[in-house]
Amino acid sequence: MENCIFCKIINQEIPSYKVYEDDKIYAFLDISQVTKGHTLVVPKQHVADIFEYDDDLASEVFARIPKIARAIEKAFPEMQGLNIMNNNKELAYQSVFHSHIHLIPRYSKEDDFS
Numbered sequence: 001m002e003n004c005i006f007c008k009i010i011n012q013e014i015p016s017y018k019v020y021e022d023d024k025i026y027a028f029l030d031i032s033q034v035t036k037g038h039t040l041v042v043p044k045q046h047v048a049d050i051f052e053y054d055d056d057l058a059s060e061v062f063a064r065i066p067k068i069a070r071a072i073e074k075a076f077p078e079m080q081g082l083n084i085m086n087n088n089k090e091l092a093y094q095s096v097f098h099s100h101i102h103l104i105p106r107y108s109k110e111d112d113f114s
């Protein structure tokens with residue numbers, strides 16, 4: 001989709017730090033890390049939010065999350081927990097309207113940026 005920042009990232013028109021990629025999804029580090037390793041998982045198909053997912057897309061995206069969570073854990077073995085978050089529509093704090101799932105590693109309180 002034109003003028004979508006995450007479509008541009010998927011198409012490598014804007015640089016990003018890739019965490020994982022396959023034919024269905026692209027995962028990359030959030031530019032504004034809540035904690036180190038904060039990753040966004042986005043479907044390659046442009047959908048604005050969760051309301052636009054069909055069953056197949058939901059399965060494809062969510063089935064890949066455990067694998068990506070384990071990759072983050074491997075990169076940051078000191079990680080002690082992980083939040084999975086998905087904001088939908090402006091009122092719910094969505095700011096980029098290409099659906100994405102936040103994977104936010106949690107460490108000891110001292111390591112937390114927030």
Ligand code: 5GP
Nearest residue numbers: 005016028029030031032087093094095096
């Ligand atoms: P939302 O608020 O929509 O749930 O999350 C959007 C996220 O996208 C924010 O955490 C923000 O830091 C991240 N973001 C926005 N623009 C860019 C960008 O150009 N590159 C990367 N890597 N992350 C971005």
Ligand code: ZN
Nearest residue numbers: 004007046098
């Ligand atoms: Zn898009």
